[in-house]
Amino acid sequence: MELGDVLLEGVVVMSSKTLIKNGCVLTFDKRIGNYTKADILIEGSKIKAIHPQIEVPDAHLVDATNMIVIPGFIDGHRHTWEAAIREIATDFTFYDYEQVVLRGLRNVYRPHDVFVGNFLGALEALNSGVTSLLDWCHNTPTFAHAEAGIMGLKHAGIRGSFYYNVQDNLSMNETRHILCGLLERYFTHSDDLLHLGVALTGPEGTPMELLTQQMHMCRELGLPISIHVGDIPNIKSVKKMYKAGLLGPDVNLVHCTNLEEEEYKYVADSGVTVAISPASEMQMIGIPVTGKLLNVGVKPSLGVDSVTAMAGDMFMQVRLVLQLERMFYLQGQWDSGVDTPKILGMSSQQALDLATIEGARVLGIDQKVGTLTPGKDADLTLVRYTDLNLFPMNNPVGAMALCAETMNVDSVFVSGRAIKRHGQLVHVNMDQVLQMARESRDYIFTMRGVPYGSKPL
Numbered sequence: 001m002e003l004g005d006v007l008l009e010g011v012v013v014m015s016s017k018t019l020i021k022n023g024c025v026l027t028f029d030k031r032i033g034n035y036t037k038a039d040i041l042i043e044g045s046k047i048k049a050i051h052p053q054i055e056v057p058d059a060h061l062v063d064a065t066n067m068i069v070i071p072g073f074i075d076g077h078r079h080t081w082e083a084a085i086r087e088i089a090t091d092f093t094f095y096d097y098e099q100v101v102l103r104g105l106r107n108v109y110r111p112h113d114v115f116v117g118n119f120l121g122a123l124e125a126l127n128s129g130v131t132s133l134l135d136w137c138h139n140t141p142t143f144a145h146a147e148a149g150i151m152g153l154k155h156a157g158i159r160g161s162f163y164y165n166v167q168d169n170l171s172m173n174e175t176r177h178i179l180c181g182l183l184e185r186y187f188t189h190s191d192d193l194l195h196l197g198v199a200l201t202g203p204e205g206t207p208m209e210l211l212t213q214q215m216h217m218c219r220e221l222g223l224p225i226s227i228h229v230g231d232i233p234n235i236k237s238v239k240k241m242y243k244a245g246l247l248g249p250d251v252n253l254v255h256c257t258n259l260e261e262e263e264y265k266y267v268a269d270s271g272v273t274v275a276i277s278p279a280s281e282m283q284m285i286g287i288p289v290t291g292k293l294l295n296v297g298v299k300p301s302l303g304v305d306s307v308t309a310m311a312g313d314m315f316m317q318v319r320l321v322l323q324l325e326r327m328f329y330l331q332g333q334w335d336s337g338v339d340t341p342k343i344l345g346m347s348s349q350q351a352l353d354l355a356t357i358e359g360a361r362v363l364g365i366d367q368k369v370g371t372l373t374p375g376k377d378a379d380l381t382l383v384r385y386t387d388l389n390l391f392p393m394n395n396p397v398g399a400m401a402l403c404a405e406t407m408n409v410d411s412v413f414v415s416g417r418a419i420k421r422h423g424q425l426v427h428v429n430m431d432q433v434l435q436m437a438r439e440s441r442d443y444i445f446t447m448r449g450v451p452y453g454s455k456p457l
């Protein structure tokens with residue numbers, strides 16, 4: 001893959017120790033709590049200490065005065081490859097999305113376009129304070145497309161998992177060959193930022209017999225599985241898989257809208273993880289089921305899903321899930337005759353947890369990231385509160401849930417490495433990134449035609 005001048009080398013020379021000074025530190029770790037003012041010492045890739053006053057003379061200093069420090073957001077579900085065709089589906093139904101994106105534009109993608117989509121999409125995520133994501137890559141018609149998707153994420157410097165979408169027209173042996181090839185070439189080190197998973201079309205598109213074989217193969221290879229369920233009502237996908245003994249903690253279910261009531265119990269019973277994407281669900285799939293999941297003891301993670309229809313930051317997902325749950329709760333109280341409810345249906349911190357530690361659980365990295373805890377990896381975001389939408393700062397947790405925006409994200413660190421500083425990504429040449437994105441977008445639209453309703457600039 002030719003990267004030209006896109007990646008910048010050695011822009012920031014970091015000491016092996018970094019000291020983040022004088023930030024308002026929200027650890028999201030219940031045992032540690034929050035600090036109005038504290039320092040964070042990073043040694044190598046790890047958080048060494050969080051304390052009101054730390055002095056380390058030889059550390060690289062990061063001034064976090066007027067900043068709120070939070071764990072990096074963790075996106076539990078995103079089709080990152082779609083970044084260069086962003087915004088085209090803002091007025092699409094799910095049917096339109098399937099016709100135009102999945103049956104149309106997707107088919108002209110070269111491996112290079114998957115690379116550009118994943119690179120651009122991961123940079124967008126990092127820029128907005130997302131330090132890990134689950135990339136559900138359903139644009140893998142060839143091995144080369146999968147390789148390109150992986151390289152896009154790797155070059156962007158994001159943490160997470162690349163979920164290869166199994167092609168149902170391939171034999172089990174061919175699929176096994178591809179998965180083993182990807183593992184051998186790209187995922188040999190267990191301490192790498194990126195891991196491999198398998199995205200299966202699932203019972204809403206794949207016959208149960210084939211799905212069963214696919215899931216057994218994933219388990220033989222030790223690979224986690226993710227499946228969309230509930231996109232279509234009345235399919236009973238979860239019930240079918242539960243009764244067939246296919247569900248377990250290594251399975252991630254996406255959306256879970258439109259399930260029958262008993263199926264939510266199966267979700268809880270089987271120990272699967274769940275990712276919901278409030279914005280795309282409200283437009284195309286159905287009512288987000290956060291409350292139904294919480295009622296059976298399942299905490300979902302949040303995901304952007306598709307930037308063809310909405311922005312790629314997690315601030316919006318947090319905001320949506322929080323206010324939706326509050327609305328449902330309030331309506332429920334009124335419906336049951338309570339005129340003035342004494343509590344809200346969800347707190348700001350609960351919503352932020354879904355976008356951080358619960359995402360880490362989906363990715364199987366909750367021992368590593370998801371909270372600011374000494375011993376964990378240093379994935380964190382500094383949010384500047386001297387901007388007009390946040391100043392003066394009177395409620396840091398509430399502000400992070402309901403008021404902050406990407407424009408307030410000053411700095412982002414992944415595994416102790418500075419990815420964004422002073423409002424700018426430090427490891428890429430942005431002019432080159434934009435040019436690469438524009439060329440890829442132009443190629444895709446030239447090959448397939450400009451999607452209806454869009455006005456490319």
Ligand SMILES: [Zn+2]
Pocket residue numbers: 077079136228254305
């Ligand atoms: Zn999806």
